[in-house]
Amino acid sequence: MKRALKPEEAAEMIPEGAVLLIGGFMGVGSPHRLIDAIVARGVGGLTLVNNDTCRPGEGVGKLIDAGLVDKAIVSHIGLNPVTQQKMISGEMEVELVPQGTLVERIRAGGVGLGGVLTPTGVGTLVEEGKRVIEIDGRKFLLERPIRGDFALLDARHADYVGNLEYSLTAHNFNPVMALAADTVIAEPHHIMPVGVISPDAVKTPGVLVDYLLERAH
């Protein structure tokens, strides 16, 4: 059975300079209470891996606002002028990765692959510095795996085994990130009695999840 942590207990586990895989797409499917607790603790030097940097004052955008992120590995920053400004001033490094490549790099990190070969980015700026490998006459980029020290996930339902069920477009990167970090903390909207979530509905088996966040009161 998995222990449910208070948000501040979870934030205490995260050291300076940690690599955080955080679920969410423009804040939908992000673990908002965990993010708030990290901001409250003020632990810095972080590497953030997310689809985007959300908006200022929202979701993972709060980590950027607070100056806690040294490097962001994301696919899109267009809706966050704070990220753009910190990138231009050199305060923060931003690695832009095509969205489909980003999810496959994380998946590779999680499932024990040495990388992925993708046609996305061939002949563009994304190709710079990467190996191009030709297979059956078609060019692919070798993209390297991504792993995190922590994966911080949002889920609709969890049980104390750690099984997770997600909701609509709040799936996004969460099920993939659950595989790719040393410590996985899930923030469920509801914690159900064991046995209530149908085995067919479980998208992330509990063996992958180390801790749950306790329910909001």
Add this chain to the structure above:
Amino acid sequence: MDAKEIIARRVAQELRAGMLVNLGIGLPSMVASFVPDGLQVFFQAENGVIGLGSRPPEGMEDRDLTDAGGGFVTAVPGAASIDSAMSFGLIRGGHLDMTVLGGLQVDEKGHLANWMVPGKMVPGMGGAMDLVTGAKRVVVAMVHSAKGAPKIVPECTLPLTAARRVSLIVTEMAVIEPTDDGLVLRETGPGVSVEDIRAATTATLIVPDDLGRMSFD
């Protein structure tokens, strides 16, 4: 009809029964409003839903159901929610019949640039590189020129989104098909002559004998 409505209505004529279609945010998303009656198509939002519906009535939003722009949406009966790996597997794997995106520039080779303006605007590519690389058909939906500056040019000066040739360019002035021989003008827009189009386009256009006109019921 304003320029955007002309473009959206004309792109909607490219839809066929049973297609899986991705509409970009902004102008391309307007295409959903002009689906011919009785034609069943499924719209995908790359953040994780197949079967995107219209905007929900005010007060009936679900915070876990948004489109790729983060706006609240609904899902049609028969919809499926998917994670980012499945979503981009569909896109990159050739399962997406058509993608409709905006553009900053398209050139005589049919190359599209739509994700950054060096030194000015770096929003990131999001899913655009995967979409242009993997979709069966790529339709660029954009106004013909940007405040007088031509967008259909001999060669893109902005960073490319993909090395692949797009399938069709639809503007309020013209429908243009990139081919091995160059850009072929297929249709003229309402009240627009070939000379008007040439004056607003720096790329060379091939004008075939069977040049058509856009027509709307």
